[in-house]
Amino acid sequence: MMRRPRLNTILAVALAGGIAGLLLWSAPEASRGGAVATERVRELIASTGASNSVCSIVLGARLLDTLFEVLVFSVAVLGVRWMLERGGPDPSAGEPRTHSVLAPVAEIAESDVVRRSAYLLFPPVTLLGIYLAVFGHLSPGGGFGGGAVAASGLLLVAVAVGAQTVARRFHEQALARLEWGVVAVILGIALVSFLLGAPKSGLLPAGVPGELTGGGWLLVYNLLIAIKVFLGGWAIIHLFIEHRGEI
C-alpha cells in the first residue's frame, strides 16, 4: 500500500520547484560574459600578473573568502579525526564499540599487477599535482586541485598496498602539526598582506605578468594550499580506510 505524502513533503518539493523555476526564468539575465567580463579579466590580469583570472579572484579579490574556506576544510578534517578516533559509543558509560550493522570490509587482495601499476603511476600523478599548484596562476589548476590530485595519487598506493603500510611511512602527529602549521603560515601571510593594504603586496618582487614569478604571492598561496589540501585529504582518506567496517 502506498503511503500518502505528508504536507511538509509536498511543501518542500513545491518550494524546490519554485526555486528551480526562478532559476530557469532568471538564468538568461544572469550571464555577464562578453565585453564586461573581458574588460574585468583584463584589469585582473594587469593587477595580479596571473593569466588565470579565476586564480586572481580566488587569491586576490576574494582572498578573505578563500582563507575561511581553508579554515572550514581544516575544521572538517579535525572533526573527522576527532569523531572517528574518540566518537561513537562512550566505553566509560558502558557502551562498548560494536561491529554489528555491516560486515567488515575484506582486505583488498594483494595483486602484483595493481601494486606495480600503483607504484608506476604514483610519481607522475604527484608530479601533475605539483605542476597544477606551481602553474595554477598561469594555467588551469591551482592549490586546491593540485593538492587533491596528489592526495588521489597517495590514495591509489593506499588502495594497492594497504593504508596501514603507507601510514607506517609517515609520522601522523608530525603530519597533523605540519597541516596546522601551513594553515598558520597562510593566515600569517594574508594578515601581513592585509595590514600592508592589499592582498597582493610588494613583499615579493613583482615579475613580468604571465611568467612563473609574475603572480607574486599567488604562487606561494597556491603551494601552501596544495600542501594543506594534500595533508587534509590524506588524513580523511586514511581515517575512513582505517575505520571501515567498524560500524
Add this chain to the structure above:
Amino acid sequence: MPPIGVAVAAVLFVIGVGALVIRRDLVFKLLALGLINSSTILLLISLDAQRSTMAPIVPPSVMTDVADPLPQALVLAAIVISFAILALALVFVMVLAERYHTTDALRIERAVARETKP
C-alpha cells in the same frame, strides 16, 4: 530560453530536495545533498555556456570574448566546502549507525526519544 545546463541543474535540484525530504535513510540523504550541490555547480558553470565565450584563462593578447570568471571562482569554493561537509556528515552517520544500529532517520529519532524520556 534557458541553456540546457541550467534546465538540467533545475531538475537535479528538485530531485535532490525531494530525495532529501522523502528518503528516510541517512546515507540517501547525504547522496541527495551531494546531488543538490552538483546541481548548484552545474548551474553556475552553465550560466555562460549559452554564449560562445572563451575560458577566462587566456593571455590578454588573444582575449576577445571571455566568460565571467566569478561563477567559476565560486564553484571552486563550493567543491571544497562540499567535500569537507560531506566527509564530516558521513562520520556523523557512521557514529549514529554505530550507536543505534540503523541508518533510518525515523528509527534513530524514536530511539533518541526513548533514551531521553524520563
